[in-house]
Amino acid sequence: MMKNYRFLAIGLLALGIVSCEPDLDNPIDEAGGVYSNGGADFTNYVALGNSLTAGYADNALYITGQTNSYPNILAGQFALTQETNEFTIPYMNDNAGGLLAGGQQITSNRLVLATDSQGNNSPSVYAGMAPTTDITNVLEGPFNNMGVPGAKSYHLGVEGYGNLAGVQSGMANPYFVRFASSPQTSVMADALAQDPTFFSLWIGNNDVLGYATSGGVGVNQAGNLNPASYGSNDITDPQVFAQVYSQMVQALTANGAGGVLINIPDVTSIAFFNTVPNNALVLDAQTAGNLTAYFSAVSQVFAGGLIAQGVPQEQAVALASQYAITFNEGPNRFIIDVPVSQTNPLGFRQMTEDELIQLQVDQSALASGYGSVNLTTEVQQVLGLLMAGGTPTQEQANILFGGVNGLDDADVLDSTEISEIQTATTSFNQTISAVASANGLAMVDANALLNSVADGGLSFDGGTVTATYATGGAFSLDGVHLTPRGYAIVANEIIDQINATYSATVPKVNVGQYGTITLSNEVQ
Amino acid sequence: MKKLLFLTLFGLAAAMTYAGGYRVGLQGQRRLAMGHTGVAVVDNAELAFFNPAGLVYLEDRINVSFGASAVFSDVVWQNDEFGQMARTDSPVGTPFYAYVSYKASDWLTLGLAAYTPYGSSVEWPTDWSGSHLVNNIDLQAIYIQALASVKISDKLSVGGGPIYVNGAVNFNRNLNRTLSDIDGNRANVTVDASGVHAWGWSLGAMFNPTDKLRIGANYRSEIIVEAEEGDADFSNIPASPLTPFNDTRFDASLPLPAELSVGASYEISDKWLVAFDYNRAFWDVYQSLDIDFQDPAVPDSENPRNYKDANTYRFGAQYIANEMFTLRAGYYFDESPVQSGYFAPETPRNDAHGFTAGLSVNITEKLAIDASFLYNRFEEINESYEYYMENGQNVPFEGDYKTVAFVPGLGVTFKI
Helix, strand or coil, X not given: CHHHHHHHHHHHHHHHCCCCCCCCCCCCCCCCCCXXXXXXXXXXXXXEECHHHHCCECCECCHHHHHCCHHHHXXXXXXXCCCCCCCCCCCCCCCCCCEEXXXXXXXXXXXXXXXXXXXXXXXXXECCCCCCEECCCCCCCCCCEEECCCCCHHHCCCCCCCCHHHCCCCCCCHHHHCCCXXXXXXXXXXXXXXXCCEEEEECCCHHHHHHHHCXXXXXXXXXXXXXXXXXXXXXXXXXXXXXXXXXXXXXXXXXXXXXXXXXXXXXXXXXXXXXXXXXXXXXXXXXXXXXXXXXXXXXXXXXXXXXXXXXXXXXXXXXXXXXXXXXXXXXXXXXXXXXXXXXXXCCEEECCCCCEECCCCCHHHHHXXXXXXXXXXXXXXXXXXXXXXXXXXXXXXXXXXXXXXXXXHHHEECHHHHHHHHHXXXXXXXXXXXXXXXXXXXEECHXXXXXXXXXXXXXXXXXXXXXXXXXXXXXXXXCCCECHHHHHHHHXXXXXXXXXHHCCCCCCCCHHHCCCCCECCCEC | CHHXXXXXXHXXXXXXXXXXXXXXXXXXXHHHHCCCCCCXXXXXXXXXXXCHHHHHHCCCCEEEEEEEECEEEEEEEEEXXXXXXXXXXXXXECCEEEEEEEECCCCEEEEEXXXXXXXXXXXXXXXXXXXXXXXXXXXXXXXXXXXXXXXXXXXXXXXXXXXXXXXXXXXXXXXXXXXXXCCCCECEEEEXXXXXXXXXXXEEEEECCCCCEEEEEEEXXXXXXXXXXXXXXXXXXXXXXXXXXXXXXXXXXXXXXXXXXXXEEEECCCCEEEEEEEEEECHHHCCEEEEEECCCCCCCEEEECCCCCEEEEEEEEEEECCCCEEEEEEEEEECCCCCCCECCCCCCCCCEEEEEXXXXXXXXXXXXXXXXXXXXEXXXXXXXXXXXXXXXXXCCEEEEEEEEEEEEEEEEEEEC
């Protein structure tokens, strides 16, 4: 019987030595086992920036956007290389995205892609649920993602930027109100109080973007060194930018923290300015002929008027010839309004090749003469008179000229505005580059990255990500901010530069597993 | 005693019995303990599965064997390019068997059998990196078979009978890698069908050239299980005409492949018996898993599998220690039917080494308890499934896989 027990004992022992859990040879879930943080310390990573850092998309901030923000993506990958603190995010209350202040809605819900009964798709404001994020409900921090939508470079150091009382006057930012540690604090103060061991800084986009998306209606503040006097659509003076930027980086690196600086994309590379082409005036042969005839008439009548005023014929014809715009069957560039000047007394011209139209231009107006000519009955009567060989009166001439229906300044980035933006962007990026190398920090050329997205796109395992609006995959429905997939591309580029600078081996993420735009017919 | 110890440890060192694809080779504790050999072993009613031709050589009038196993099987996957990892948390599978044979005359034995040779239960974390291929799957098939075993002479017998199969499947996966509703919940589909039935057969022969040597062959037919009008439930679909995924019904078919076994057993002495089996599973029939949704707005799902026929080589030994204890051990090598590039996480099987051991305890002359233990050792493997398509482009899903499976089992053998 003794023998028999021994058999049983051996059997039971055998059961015990078999492992139940499969183990890989090089498991990645042992922090630091496979991947290395190199010379960087990601223990306490803090992200500073604006809407792009917050994970803003589709014209709103909402939970899934925040989850897919590039700082949160980075934090997840950092945690594979070493033990890290939890990456905290001041989450919105819902996925609707609108903000309330004391129950009153102050920003609109996110955009979704809706499809009408004819099968046409268009971005529309999501109405499936009412917004529930009230900025008077202040969250308990600290938060590792300090991205504040709308912030410009010089805002991060402004005390009181999170003061509810200042929101209405524009002195404070409703998004920062939600998670500022006190009404008096600044974004920088709250970031520094966390004593980050590693930081990212992507700021300065709004220092040119507001000017750009408003069609250049703001002021180029180059030369004005007092940012307190700037409006929201102005371009920040490059010296002001350089000063606040280097001060911030100095403060963030004072305790020896490592970090990554991300530069400013070219606003002309974003979907917001590349969706409505400047030659979207598509004409059939007859309409093209009519328009050519109309502008020829305008030119002739204008020349005639000048001559009647005593201007020498040659000079009058030369000045008026700019209005004899010809149109062809197929695509033609739009007409825009410009300030009346001595060289352009009628104040309109055809767009040049590089000029841009913004995404939110009224498309139905474009289809009915906005950007070309409003051929009213009165205008046609004057044209009829001219065809019959008659001479128009001054009043009739003005009716004729009034038919011109150029695009407004706010809908267009003209060549002067584009060059102002590019000058400022180039200068900002020189500062960022210089500050990065002076401090031994990683630097990400988001400008080049988004240019390559816009120029042919970036391939991934499920296709190519391009800047094409709605379908390209990089840009959310506001045309300015990125989709989760776009942010994942940015995160991968940041990882590349961190790995190069700090001799780390942080793994990248799989871009194809990040989504793009959201479909919904629950719209207004 | 030393010999016994060696035998037991060897049995453990060699370990688990599964077979490739969704074949589950656990059709009898005594046979399993010997590496799932048995096409030429005459011992108890487990012959009903292994080779019905042998039933007629059982000495007792009535033989009954039944039992069940608990399959603990888990898989870990990782992709070190992207730092992703996932582990299955699969429920414990409980394949069972029940066999009875009745000696109607000297030359004829009748039998009944119920067993579960095919099944799979894999549960990955919901929305894991491979969720566009599978979140979870539960596949069951119960075989019920009537048998006749005919002795042609003391040296030769044949046996076989019709098989009735009753199957059920429940499968959930995400529609693709990204589609989600407004709250970010991933769009997914569950297909569910149960009570699906089909017919097949098996036929075996046994030849005994000497007192000590037996040779056997057994063939079980292919059975295609056709699920018709199953339920397809779509969840978390965006409220948009661009994603018209309404709940609908589906048709699909799943092959349970044919299997050929040949083998031999030899009685070295009164105490020692050794056995060898060769199995060939005709997996080539499993070319593609196609789900045909009835709603024309819902695109059909085509998933190439391209399995190939697979071999299993089995070895077993039995030692009768005393009147009370019989010890068994075995080993087998199980080829995977999955070809490189078709390694889908719903049946993540690569080649396996199975190490088995077990014992029978004779409680009385008529009643014995049979215990077995199987440990399946899989090599870590880097594999991919390359036939998932997105926007007309193949998107591979790859990584390192490692599977562990161990299966304790308990059964009863009874004879009158």
